[in-house]
Amino acid sequence: xxxxxxxxxxxxxxxxxxxxxxxxxxxxxxxxxxxxxxxxxxxxxxxxxxxxxxxxxxxxxxxxxxxxxxxxxxxxxxxxxxxxxxxxxxxxxxxxxxxxxxxxxxxxxxxxxxxxxxxxxxxxxxxxxxxxxxxxxxxxxxxxxxxxxxxxxxxxxxxxxxxxxxxxxxxxxxxxxxxxxxxxxxxxxxxxxxxxxxxxxxxxxxxxxxxxxxxxxxxxxxxxxxxxxxxx
Numbered sequence: 001x002x003x004x005x006x007x008x009x010x011x012x013x014x015x016x017x018x019x020x021x022x023x024x025x026x027x028x029x030x031x032x033x034x035x036x037x038x039x040x041x042x043x044x045x046x047x048x049x050x051x052x053x054x055x056x057x058x059x060x061x062x063x064x065x066x067x068x069x070x071x072x073x074x075x076x077x078x079x080x081x082x083x084x085x086x087x088x089x090x091x092x093x094x095x096x097x098x099x100x101x102x103x104x105x106x107x108x109x110x111x112x113x114x115x116x117x118x119x120x121x122x123x124x125x126x127x128x129x130x131x132x133x134x135x136x137x138x139x140x141x142x143x144x145x146x147x148x149x150x151x152x153x154x155x156x157x158x159x160x161x162x163x164x165x166x167x168x169x170x171x172x173x174x175x176x177x178x179x180x181x182x183x184x185x186x187x188x189x190x191x192x193x194x195x196x197x198x199x200x201x202x203x204x205x206x207x208x209x210x211x212x213x214x215x216x217x218x219x220x221x222x223x224x225x226x227x228x229x230x231x232x
Contacts, residue, residue: 008080009189011073016186018070023183023208025063026175030215033155037222040152047151052132060129071114078107109178116171123158124151159220160227168220172213179209 036043050056131139131148138145146153158164183205187193193201 008077011077012189015070015073015077016189018066018073019182019186021066022063022070023179023212025066026179026212027208030212033219034215036152036155037219043152043155044150047128048149050129051149052129056129057133060125067114067117071110074107074110106178106181109174112174113171113178116167116174119167120171123164124154128154155219155223156227159223162224165220165224169217172217172220175216176209176213179212180206183208 032043032046035046050059127139127141128148128151137147139148141153142157159168184193184198184201187201187205188198
């Protein structure tokens, strides 16, 4: 097992497995959010099921561990690659032909994604699950007191603010680039590819990234537009 933790291939394998697990979570999260567009009651029911229940808390801890492991190993590999390049680490160079822009900027994209996750957690998780965990049944939101299980209220409140909407849309763009490259790269690292399937996995990766990010963006823009057309 030492090769898994110490070798570059082992570190990439850990990054790949955690990355695929996070993509599956994003698919679930995006599907959950779209529910709010069609039925706020259904969305709130899901929020109640994923409140301070033990399985939701366990899932959140596991999710946090996946994010931490993925980011830490990305940082380690980035530093190792920079060290291996030595004096060429800061050299100005032209992007090699057939090398994706996202491939050369995965760590920067990951930092942007993580940064906006902090914003997202402070707006939603902290005021929803965490509020329930500390025993509060109401939380202040825009000058009103609402239930931490009223997820629709949180979406409508935050996605009525222009700066929040713009910030989230930027996040989705960075997430798309990160996922569209990261997905097929993870498949390649695991070894689930061959000459025929490599191009197919790249297409699947772009489709999956597009579906996830468009779903998030759709919900964000929908509630912002609804607020602008009918603010009361």
